[in-house]
Amino acid sequence: MAKNSQLEESIMKAAEELFLQNGFDATSTTDIAKSAGCTQALVHYYYRTKENLFQQIFTQKFQLLISHIHEKNNQVNDLELALRNFVDSYFDTLSKNRQIPFFLIKELIMNEERRQRMRMRMITDAGSLQYYTDWDKLIKSEIAKGNIRPIDTMDLTIDVVSLVVFTFISLPLYSDLFEQNEEEIRAYLQRRKEEVITLILKGLRK
Amino acid sequence: MAKNSQLEESIMKAAEELFLQNGFDATSTTDIAKSAGCTQALVHYYYRTKENLFQQIFTQKFQLLISHIHEKNNQVNDLELALRNFVDSYFDTLSKNRQIPFFLIKELIMNEERRQRMRMRMITDAGSLQYYTDWDKLIKSEIAKGNIRPIDTMDLTIDVVSLVVFTFISLPLYSDLFEQNEEEIRAYLQRRKEEVITLILKGLRK
């Protein structure tokens, strides 16, 4: 038995790159095969359907984001520190995976079924719920203590996510428009990270 | 001469709806024809290529955004008022055209050529440049007067755009996840608008 061909993994690697770069629709199994260095039929031999192959990559990237949120700031009871940690690590993770935000949002928006699957995953995931409850408690207590202005937890969450995620969604446009090279992009991201933290912290004062 | 068929316009209307809803790739000229109530060949008779038809819609939606930014806050020299006006009218425009932000960003990100065309349009458009220069002057003067914290004009601009635009990009996910009906969505958007204004104004204080 000729086992454990390296092509199976090559296909997955090629698919990951192409799907992240161009999305589900704009990537054909022929493209994947060419990039992996095999016939198109082999892609289907190992993964049967394109959707199947895509699903694995999508789930993996989705988990990467979620798990990262969970592992950080577990028992932090200092809001400023929690926010700093969150934005900081979120920015760092996404800086190393810049296509992920647009990739996930695009595929979720453009596919009702994927959206339903995500929904199910979120509302049945005890970890996420617990995380949000703690987060909510922390904010409410800070408001009660008069340390920050009154604000709904969901609003604050969306503020933070908007500022972080949109940075990466708009990055291709920004770097193209201002002809930024890799080094300039890194500096830009660093600056944005600090501005986001500043805006949120200052914007929460009474 | 049988002139002025109503089908030419029906095709454009159908194309607009389908392109905005599903994007360029996921819309076929057959879909457009079916929705317009004519043969697929007629779509090509009037617009020759799918790209052509798309181009007109894309440009129109792009202009809608730009022109709207220009017409508002022309000679406002009160930063708080300028920001309030901007966020307010931006939110209102997008509330009536909710798919536009994602539509434009997706098609720009996924097509290098469109990105280049946008770039050319932006850097040769005297109106936009003038607008940005005035805006920059206003912010610098407010910083000099000590009314707000030091902040780069581009950073502030990106802060505002992030908060506004991401609201609409993530809206399909949000409304699906929390099963919002139309009325709840309107209330949500109203609340977001106020929160964005608050966050920006408070976040600019020293």
Next chain:
DNA sequence: ACTTAGTTTAATAGAGTTATTAAATTGGGT
């Protein structure tokens, strides 16, 4: 040497895509 399971390819069915062409239809102008 030979079997056998896993790997890989060539070929192709079947559906869908854009775009073109030639023919048919329509209705106002003369």
Next chain:
DNA sequence: ACCCAATTTAATAACTCTATTAAACTAAGT
């Protein structure tokens, strides 16, 4: 009544895409 230009359709060329099938290949186990 007829012309003629604009409109509309049917048919089809020339792709591309996913998925399957049958055949060929490879190497480990006996």
